[in-house]
Amino acid sequence: MGLELYLDLLSQPCRAVYIFAKKIGVPFELRTVELLKGQHCSDDFAQVNPLRKVPTLKDGDFTLAESVAILLYLSRKYEAPDHWYPQDLQACARVDEYLAWQHTALRSCCSLVMWQKMMLPVFLGEWVPPETLASTLAELDRCVQLLEDKFLKDDDFLAGPCISVADLVAITELMHLPLPTAGRSWLPRLQNPPQAGCLAPARGGGRRGGPLPGGPRGGPEGQGPAASGYRHEGQAEALGAGFVVGRRGGPAADDGDCCQNKGMELPLSLALSKTPRSLCSRDPSTHQARVPPFVCLLTPRLPLPLQLA
Amino acid sequence: MGMIGDSPGCQPLKREAIILNPMSQPQSTGTGRPQPDPPRGDPPIAPPLVGPEPQAPASRTRPPCPGDASRWTWNDHQGAWPRCRTGPRPAALRAVSRGSGSPVGSRAAPAAMGLELYLDLLSQPCRAVYIFAKKNGVPFELRTVELLKGQHLSDDFAQVNPLKKVPALKDGDFTLTESVAILLYLTRKFKVPDHWYPQELQARARVDEYLAWQHTTLRKNCLRTLWHKIMFPVFLGEPVSPETLAATLAELDATLQILEDNFLQNKAFLVGPHISLADLVAVTELMHPVGAGCQIFESRPKLAAWRQRVEAAVGSLLFQEAHEVILKASDLPPADPSVKQKLMPRVLAMMQ
Numbered sequence: 001m002g003l004e005l006y007l008d009l010l011s012q013p014c015r016a017v018y019i020f021a022k023k024i025g026v027p028f029e030l031r032t033v034e035l036l037k038g039q040h041c042s043d044d045f046a047q048v049n050p051l052r053k054v055p056t057l058k059d060g061d062f063t064l065a066e067s068v069a070i071l072l073y074l075s076r077k078y079e080a081p082d083h084w085y086p087q088d089l090q091a092c093a094r095v096d097e098y099l100a101w102q103h104t105a106l107r108s109c110c111s112l113v114m115w116q117k118m119m120l121p122v123f124l125g126e127w128v129p130p131e132t133l134a135s136t137l138a139e140l141d142r143c144v145q146l147l148e149d150k151f152l153k154d155d156d157f158l159a160g161p162c163i164s165v166a167d168l169v170a171i172t173e174l175m176h177l178p179l180p181t182a183g184r185s186w187l188p189r190l191q192n193p194p195q196a197g198c199l200a201p202a203r204g205g206g207r208r209g210g211p212l213p214g215g216p217r218g219g220p221e222g223q224g225p226a227a228s229g230y231r232h233e234g235q236a237e238a239l240g241a242g243f244v245v246g247r248r249g250g251p252a253a254d255d256g257d258c259c260q261n262k263g264m265e266l267p268l269s270l271a272l273s274k275t276p277r278s279l280c281s282r283d284p285s286t287h288q289a290r291v292p293p294f295v296c297l298l299t300p301r302l303p304l305p306l307q308l309a
Numbered sequence: 310m311g312m313i314g315d316s317p318g319c320q321p322l323k324r325e326a327i328i329l330n331p332m333s334q335p336q337s338t339g340t341g342r343p344q345p346d347p348p349r350g351d352p353p354i355a356p357p358l359v360g361p362e363p364q365a366p367a368s369r370t371r372p373p374c375p376g377d378a379s380r381w382t383w384n385d386h387q388g389a390w391p392r393c394r395t396g397p398r399p400a401a402l403r404a405v406s407r408g409s410g411s412p413v414g415s416r417a418a419p420a421a422m423g424l425e426l427y428l429d430l431l432s433q434p435c436r437a438v439y440i441f442a443k444k445n446g447v448p449f450e451l452r453t454v455e456l457l458k459g460q461h462l463s464d465d466f467a468q469v470n471p472l473k474k475v476p477a478l479k480d481g482d483f484t485l486t487e488s489v490a491i492l493l494y495l496t497r498k499f500k501v502p503d504h505w506y507p508q509e510l511q512a513r514a515r516v517d518e519y520l521a522w523q524h525t526t527l528r529k530n531c532l533r534t535l536w537h538k539i540m541f542p543v544f545l546g547e548p549v550s551p552e553t554l555a556a557t558l559a560e561l562d563a564t565l566q567i568l569e570d571n572f573l574q575n576k577a578f579l580v581g582p583h584i585s586l587a588d589l590v591a592v593t594e595l596m597h598p599v600g601a602g603c604q605i606f607e608s609r610p611k612l613a614a615w616r617q618r619v620e621a622a623v624g625s626l627l628f629q630e631a632h633e634v635i636l637k638a639s640d641l642p643p644a645d646p647s648v649k650q651k652l653m654p655r656v657l658a659m660m661q
Contacts, residue, residue, distance in 0.1 A: 051571060064518055069514050069518040072513075096490035099489075099490075099521075100490050103524035104524050149471070
């Protein structure tokens with residue numbers, strides 16, 4: 001058995017792992033763990049991860065939890081291009097700094113907002129006091145401002161001129177919410193990073209190692225890691241739709257200059273289409289609210305009037 | 310929401326109790342402190358420092374360097390050659406105070422440090438950084454930031470770290486926050502023994518896994534325990550309901566169980582047979598509830614034995630030195646009203 005990734009794209013850290021694995025061409029078997037069906041609470045899954053959390057990686061007998069650890073493990077094992085987790089001491093420290101900060105800052109804020117704005121009132125029918133929600137949103141605003149002022153600053157990406165795992169972790173958190181007004185110019189760059197995601201002049205030898213063992217699996221795009229040597233044509237910021245949230249299909253932007261960029265669109269849009277907003281839906285023919293099974297398990301009040309935020 | 314390495318108050322450190330002032334003379338870390346216990350396992354890369362007799366200022370002729378000679382630069386402020394990153398310094402130039410605690414009284418040569426660590430040993434992550442730097446002989450200048458006086462909230466400190474948190478590292482123009490990032494930076498820059506952050510893929514992943522997991526679990530619970538048990542009622546004069554305290558202690562208990570069952574298991578240390586960054590980060594967290602008077606080790610012999618091993622690997626003297634302040638947390642005098650007013654908003658945000 002090769003490498004397995006236990007994921008639910010509803011979860012922010014799962015999305016980061018999924019995008020990264022697809023982007024760098026990691027050969028893996030996707031094991032979906034449907035959180036809303038409570039599959040992560042099952043005894044079967046507890047055999048994989050006793051902490052009953054996703055994402056989880058299983059590589060033969062080796063099991064690993066925590067998305068940050070998984071991203072770094074994949075980066076090292078599959079020799080991802082350097083910019084994802086740079087060798088340079090200070091650049092690497094910047095990535096580490098973000099990855100550490102976000103646990104108790106952006107991640108917790110985004111999760112709280114999601115629960116207080118949607119999961120509790122919409123799915124569980126629990127009233128959230130307005131002042132509680134207001135306080136949470138204020139904290140979120142503060143976190144996003146810090147993201148801009150302290151981490152992004154005037155750089156193109158969070159840790160410098162090139163995309164890194166820090167950007168992936170951040171963007172998948174933010175996609176839990178309506179797009180914030182901050183950082184809008186940064187978001188399209190993540191969706192269509194030129195060549196290996198770096199706006200720096202193209203340089204050779206972007207990958208440290210040789211060809212990956214085996215071939216990439218796990219999806220229709222299944223492409224290998226981004227190669228270096230393509231020069232950025234300055235089109236990264238002139239994109240149209242930016243991210244898709246709750247819509248099917250990829251973004252409309254076309255960047256035919258660099259075929260490697262397409263490797264980012266499909267997994268990103270697929271990953272992001274599973275955000276919580278996409279769960280708030282109504283049957284188009286009957287306009288009946290679609291009640292996720294998770295809600296049926298937790299409350300006898302059926303059907304719930306789903307108020308789209 | 311971002312945790313300060315919590316701001317428990319305590320008596321000022323006798324050695325480096327300077328009010329934070331970036332323009333003040335830095336305090337050397339080797340102020341008459343005894344040598345730490347000899348390292349277990351692999352010795353640090355650099356040999357122990359021996360303080361020389363007072364000597365003439367260092368020559369401006371660049372010394373031979375085993376590595377890239379361009380890494381040697383003259384430090385006008387300190388009046389010496391900083392340490393070459395690619396190899397040990399020649400013996401004649403080791404006349405600088407180092408984190409290993411060499412006696413400084415007889416030394417006249419100024420410290421040639423570029424690296425500053427802004428710490429308050431009341432804070433768990435600060436203790437981890439302090440112990441690691443001292444244990445591995447990292448040359449640094451200690452800049453004490455007294456959390457209980459609100460010094461981390463000052464404009465001066467905001468120039469160092471706009472997030473107003475400790476620990477913070479300043480290496481020339483490069484500033485870094487977050488204890489995990491600082492520990493990894495020091496690990497790489499000073500090429501510490503491998504066991505701290507192993508090269509081996511899976512062992513390293515285990516360290517990463519713990520360092521990621523602990524942010525929202527053990528750290529949060531240890532912090533809340535200290536604050537609900539001691540800091541709110543004693544230091545800030547704010548009562549905490551028995552139900553709140555009971556809930557906090559129950560969560561801590563559950564987290565400790567996970568630490569034992571999922572991470573430590575039957576190993577000597579968290580990720581294997583040798584101490585690593587994970588153990589250091591964990592043990593400094595656990596000393597927080599100990600400082601609050603919780604007998605967390607008495608009922609958990611496996612954790613108690615692990616704690617003894619960590620303490621022995623780090624060196625008992627260094628371990629005790631780093632925890633001297635937190636172990637006196639329950640003796641804190643109540644805060645001044647002005648200090649309380651300054652600290653309260655951040656503390657409440659931290660507790661959420």
